[in-house]
Amino acid sequence: MPMSNVKPQDYDQLLAAKRNTVQALLSPWCQGEPDVYPSQPTGFRMRAEFRMWHEGDALDYVMFRKDDPKTPVPIESFPIACDSIQALMPIMRAALAGNEALRRKLFQVEFLATLSGEMLVTLIYHRKLEEDWEQQAEALRQQLQTDSLGLSIIGRSRKQKIVLGNHWVTEQLNIEGRTYSYNQYEQAFTQPNARVNINMIEWACERAAELDGDLLELYCGNGNFTLPLARHFDEVIATELAKTSVRAARENIEANASDNVQIIRLAAEEVTQAMQDEREFRRLRDIPKPLQDYDLRTVFVDPPRAGLDDATVKMVQRFDAIIYISCNPHTLADNLAVLSETHQVQRFAMFDQFPYTDHMECGAFLQRK
Template structure:
């Protein structure tokens, strides 16, 4: 196991590791042999990108982190969704025109988020403090991009302590899951699943394999990626998340999808445990009576650091545990604790990040 962990740590994000190799490493690490695998497309799969900007005189180029060189100039990236790939060269040509010379000065980096409906959110990040006058050129850029590409663009400018927004600072995304369409709000700077097709497969897999009924506790709910579809399978859901932006996005999704059985609170994982164990009271839970919930299931999608001992001990009280993990190493550590009281009923690997070491896992456990 130590050799597997060491190899995973040494493999950088730019190393093109095959899916078969990742699956072998993860299955050995987790000591499992019976699992499902969901492959991603080899290209045109990623819905967001972060690009550096290289200045050469009055011209700019896109850059990305290289393996040997610190930065590598690029023209495009085949991993990105087609609407982002179409946008990048057009955007660069416009910015390199004389009309936008001042606009691009001190431009440091570019972040792009796209949805499946050809709407894109561009965040331009500057070294120099932005003034309100920046918005005039940003609106011109928005108009030019739409005229050439026919896409809808939201444009944001950022510098230290300043955020300027042309219209909105979010996109509305729709996902098709099990014959139903769900709507989400994806905010600038907030976490969203980058591989849309695999994300839909993950949600579908969870819905097909979990046991329905009763109430659900969801920790680390984000913008409601899983919460919204899961609401049709449980009587009530208590969803918790530390990010205020994500909680606001979940509120938007509940209203947009007309869902009324989700109760949400801005709590960290540790705070959620304190609240449910009644060791601490939170004003953020005002209006939510925890005594009315009859939790039989818990859903967790923690960060790469995993759950840890305290959270795993807390999860042991639930009949059903649904665990989505982005790190096989910390998942293996958590499962060593959870398997003391629960058995693995279903497990799957999802290739969210082709050509990298990263692998998403889904595990459903039931109490022994």
């Protein structure tokens, strides 16, 4: 996204236009007024990454325009990043520029921040990292470490990863009056707009409060939705394919004492096969009882941009209630066209995770007709 698009004074107008576009797209299935959750106009992104551009003694954060991918655009300020990233960026750049061991063949810098105050910075290089790099990077980490900024630094190059501190940050989110703790791993998926993420989770929990029985969740990630939703169901079966996310989810279950959640490493397509008794999976033997013995009346899905595949849509139609979080209104529309054969949208929401872009996160709550 070009920084020229960032116009906080126009935020309300831009959000209204985006809302109207999405509402028109989904109007065949979503009647009435949606719940709309705006973002902060600035300071909302909890992660950022930049190429590093070397020009003589200068070292700059740069980005590239889609229509001119070879010309670097120096980034002097990044107002969409959260305050802690904005504060650290110039300090980090000056420290890297003035240290030959840290700047030599530095290719990219990635920031991962939290509302809880922890920060992780990944430095990516086009060279092997030697002992002098580790010494200088640890000295920098100690220099920048404060009580309010739990800073870790990771150095990466080809077939090499050096961790100084932790390779995760621990986020804390207040959901429905309770604080949840989440390990968020470096280079693993996390929601980029933490405050809008809280809105999304609470909206899903409000829908779940109307339901009972057990919950099946697809694409659970690190348990972002799973843990708060678990308070509203007897038992939860949550599935995820990415190994790092599964590990984080299991750690987060333990940290939050969520004793009614089972995490299974399965793809959505495999869950569909298991639900339809088409295949047996050894990984399902780890849950306390057979999958078919759970009282699974509700399904929660948060799929990637491609949406739900055809087989998964058909499987999801077996449930009494569907809570669907979507990062792509167009694939949501495709899925709703099928789901509306058996279910009706009762509530609909828009979450502006990505201000100043065309992207809109959506939520749909469907119940069987």
